[in-house]
Amino acid sequence: MRNARFRFVLVALAALALVLPWGAETPAQSKGTIKIATQSPLSGGQAALGEGIKLGTQLAVDKLKGPLEKMGFKVELVPFDDQAKPDVGVANAANIIADKDILLVVGHLNSGVAIPSSEKYKESQLAMISPANTNPTVTDRNYLNVSRVCGRDDVQGSVGAEFAKSKAWKTAYVIHDKTTYGQGVAEFFKADAEKKGIKVIGFEGTEEKSNFDPILTPVKAKNPDLIYFGGIYDQAAPFFKQAREKGIKATFMGPDGMDSSDLTKIAGPAVKGMYYTSVAGPVTVYKDAAAFAKEYKDKFKKDPEPFAAQAYDAAAIGLKGIEAAAKAAGGKVPSREQVSVQIRKTKHTGLTGAVEFDDKGDPKKAQYFVLQVASEDPAKWGDNKPIKTLTIAAPPLKK
Amino acid sequence: MDLELLVAIFPQVLLDGLILGFMYALIALGYTMVYGVLEFINFAHSEIFVVGAFVGVEILLTFKALGWIDLVSPFLILLVVLLVGMLASGLLAVTVERIAYRPLRGAPRLIPLISAIGVSFFLQDAVRLVESIWRNAFNLVYPTMETLNLRFSLTETIDVSVKSLVVIVASLLMLWGLHALVNRTKIGKAIRAVAEDQATASLMGINVNRMISLTFLIGGAMGGAAGVLFGVQYSLINPYTGFIPGLKAFTAAVLGGIGNIPGAMLGGLVLGLLEAFAASYLSLLTGGAFGAEYKDIFAFSILILILIFRPKGLLGEVVRERA
Numbered sequence: 091m092r093n094a095r096f097r098f099v100l101v102a103l104a105a106l107a108l109v110l111p112w113g114a115e116t117p118a119q120s121k122g123t124i125k126i127a128t129q130s131p132l133s134g135g136q137a138a139l140g141e142g143i144k145l146g147t148q149l150a151v152d153k154l155k156g157p158l159e160k161m162g163f164k165v166e167l168v169p170f171d172d173q174a175k176p177d178v179g180v181a182n183a184a185n186i187i188a189d190k191d192i193l194l195v196v197g198h199l200n201s202g203v204a205i206p207s208s209e210k211y212k213e214s215q216l217a218m219i220s221p222a223n224t225n226p227t228v229t230d231r232n233y234l235n236v237s238r239v240c241g242r243d244d245v246q247g248s249v250g251a252e253f254a255k256s257k258a259w260k261t262a263y264v265i266h267d268k269t270t271y272g273q274g275v276a277e278f279f280k281a282d283a284e285k286k287g288i289k290v291i292g293f294e295g296t297e298e299k300s301n302f303d304p305i306l307t308p309v310k311a312k313n314p315d316l317i318y319f320g321g322i323y324d325q326a327a328p329f330f331k332q333a334r335e336k337g338i339k340a341t342f343m344g345p346d347g348m349d350s351s352d353l354t355k356i357a358g359p360a361v362k363g364m365y366y367t368s369v370a371g372p373v374t375v376y377k378d379a380a381a382f383a384k385e386y387k388d389k390f391k392k393d394p395e396p397f398a399a400q401a402y403d404a405a406a407i408g409l410k411g412i413e414a415a416a417k418a419a420g421g422k423v424p425s426r427e428q429v430s431v432q433i434r435k436t437k438h439t440g441l442t443g444a445v446e447f448d449d450k451g452d453p454k455k456a457q458y459f460v461l462q463v464a465s466e467d468p469a470k471w472g473d474n475k476p477i478k479t480l481t482i483a484a485p486p487l488k489k
Numbered sequence: 490m491d492l493e494l495l496v497a498i499f500p501q502v503l504l505d506g507l508i509l510g511f512m513y514a515l516i517a518l519g520y521t522m523v524y525g526v527l528e529f530i531n532f533a534h535s536e537i538f539v540v541g542a543f544v545g546v547e548i549l550l551t552f553k554a555l556g557w558i559d560l561v562s563p564f565l566i567l568l569v570v571l572l573v574g575m576l577a578s579g580l581l582a583v584t585v586e587r588i589a590y591r592p593l594r595g596a597p598r599l600i601p602l603i604s605a606i607g608v609s610f611f612l613q614d615a616v617r618l619v620e621s622i623w624r625n626a627f628n629l630v631y632p633t634m635e636t637l638n639l640r641f642s643l644t645e646t647i648d649v650s651v652k653s654l655v656v657i658v659a660s661l662l663m664l665w666g667l668h669a670l671v672n673r674t675k676i677g678k679a680i681r682a683v684a685e686d687q688a689t690a691s692l693m694g695i696n697v698n699r700m701i702s703l704t705f706l707i708g709g710a711m712g713g714a715a716g717v718l719f720g721v722q723y724s725l726i727n728p729y730t731g732f733i734p735g736l737k738a739f740t741a742a743v744l745g746g747i748g749n750i751p752g753a754m755l756g757g758l759v760l761g762l763l764e765a766f767a768a769s770y771l772s773l774l775t776g777g778a779f780g781a782e783y784k785d786i787f788a789f790s791i792l793i794l795i796l797i798f799r800p801k802g803l804l805g806e807v808v809r810e811r812a
Contacts, residue, residue: 135727
């Protein structure tokens with residue numbers, strides 16, 4: 091394990107060495123360079139979602155950097171690959187805070203990576219706006235520099251449990267991936283489901299990625315109505331596929347980690363008709379997002395993955411915050427802390443609706459969706475329709 | 490604790506464990522054969538295994554694109570895929586030996602070990618690079634073949650799929666074939682002679698280099714076969730899939746007694762069964778206090794216990810005699 095980890099750090103450093111030297115030259119009239127960093131998995135099994143975050147941010151920076159450029163700044167995007175691994179994320183974060191030009195981070199995909207990395211950002215009050223991290227701890231630490239534009243897992247878990255109750259499922263078997271995100275949301279689901287009278291007949295964590303036979307055998311014997319998988323699609327898809335192959339007939343459900351076309355690419359017919367809750371609706375539910383989807387497709391030759399629109403919004407809010415901070419600083423490059431203060435005050439109507447932060451960095455109101463997988467064809471992932479849409483206020487900080 | 494449930498799933502868990510165990514056994518053979526001959530752990534073997542799995546999936550995807558998959562008998566397709574996967578992995582293992590190990594043969598024992606770790610990293614990322622350029626994909630999925638997914642019901646709760654039977658039958662055939670090759674043929678005798686004493690073997694007119702290449706070819710081919718069977722059974726593979734099964738198979742080889750071919754088979758089966766029983770039963774037996782995530786800790790604790798009492802492995806270590 092140590093070797094693998096060490097190698098990942100080396101690769102990350104090599105990638106960094108490639109990225110950093112470019113763009114050092116600045117035009118004569120420039121008052122300085124402002125860099126926006128993204129951190130998300132760009133390689134490995136979750137790269138599909140991670141790349142969506144990078145490209146969404148890139149589109150926002152390209153489109154919305156005008157006001158800052160008029161003030162005489164050069165605006166650049168620097169993408170980092172956190173490989174969905176906490177240690178890589180933290181190593182990148184150390185490099186990010188060392189680059190004084192970086193005033194904003196848009197990221198991460200995984201809560202388990204975002205939480206330790208944002209401890210690093212906090213050392214210099216560098217603003218991080220998360221498009222996708224749903225674990226409550228992300229904002230419950232009450233850091234000035236950490237905000238998110240999406241909902242939370244404690245709410246998401248109970249939305250799932252509420253839906254399970256409305257379907258009159260009696261028994262549930264809960265599996266999770268042992269990450270901060272997956273185990274977190276699975277525990278919220280379990281607690282709430284039990285409160286609502288659904289019997290949770292099994293609760294298992296596993297890091298296994300390929301052979302689920304021994305876990306599925308007791309599941310099959312207990313024959314639950316519902317299997318809830320707290321985790322991410324690259325692990326859930328083979329799990330669901332093998333469950334159906336073993337003849338398990340339970341309905342499948344999961345949190346927003348299921349939300350990628352790769353789920354059907356891997357599991358095919360096994361996941362057709364399954365349900366998942368999400369903090370990010372498909373692009374089609376947002377009325378302003380159609381133009382975004384088209385632009386995204388024209389530019390990057392693929393459909394936006396979930397969280398790309400959220401990343402676009404996060405970057406837009408960040409750019410607004412930087413602009414306000416630069417104005418307050420008299421047209422000079424603002425400090426990181428000034429940017430964080432301004433972002434917290436920013437009100438923004440973006441693709442995914444109006445965002446206004448509470449004191450701890452959650453959006454005051456967030457949307458939650460229950461969706462159903464429409465087709466086994468990965469190209470039709472965008473056809474997944476929300477069955478239920480709820481707007482729920484973020485819970486206040488527990489003292 | 491639900492005794493009835495424990496008893497009811499027992500045969501199914503046994504079956505799952507056997508399948509996993511045979512897979513480990515096939516991979517473990519690659520480690521143990523090379524160790525028996527060269528006294529060195531070929532850490533690149535887990536990647537040889539993955540390359541077999543990738544060659545297999547590429548052929549199947551090509552067949553699918555050509556529409557042959559529904560025309561030809563799935564068993565014939567599987568046979569072709571297995572043979573090509575074995576050939577590719579075997580040749581790769583021979584190439585690796587020629588490039589990365591043979592020049593270091595006289596060097597201190599740690600040097601080829603480091604070379605092997607380097608080869609392992611190189612192959613992982615080479616596979617990743619090729620796949621991302623060729624298919625722009627990280628995870629690849631074995632295409633479904635309906636016939637192989639059919640299930641026989643043994644009892645009301647226990648059933649077995651055709652592909653699981655294929656894995657067991659193919660593994661048994663290969664293990665038997667290897668055993669016969671090593672013990673009953675002239676080539677096998679030559680390999681054993683090289684393992685015992687290279688210098689004397691070469692005086693007896695045995696081409697030592699060729700026998701070592703052959704060892705890598707056979708070990709690699711077994712690894713490749715395991716890769717294809719792994720893909721057929723569990724369907725999802727990625728360039729790093731080999732790491733954990735490789736580590737487990739290496740453990741299985743040590744458990745059985747490294748360098749000992751029947752030992753590797755036994756070690757694989759024991760480890761597979763331990764793992765399956767731990768994963769299925771831990772949470773049932775402890776009322777959820779210890780779940781399936783502790784399967785490796787449990788399995789490896791038992792391994793440590795076994796090795797305390799039998800430090801040379803279940804069937805004993807086989808190392809060449811020193812002159």
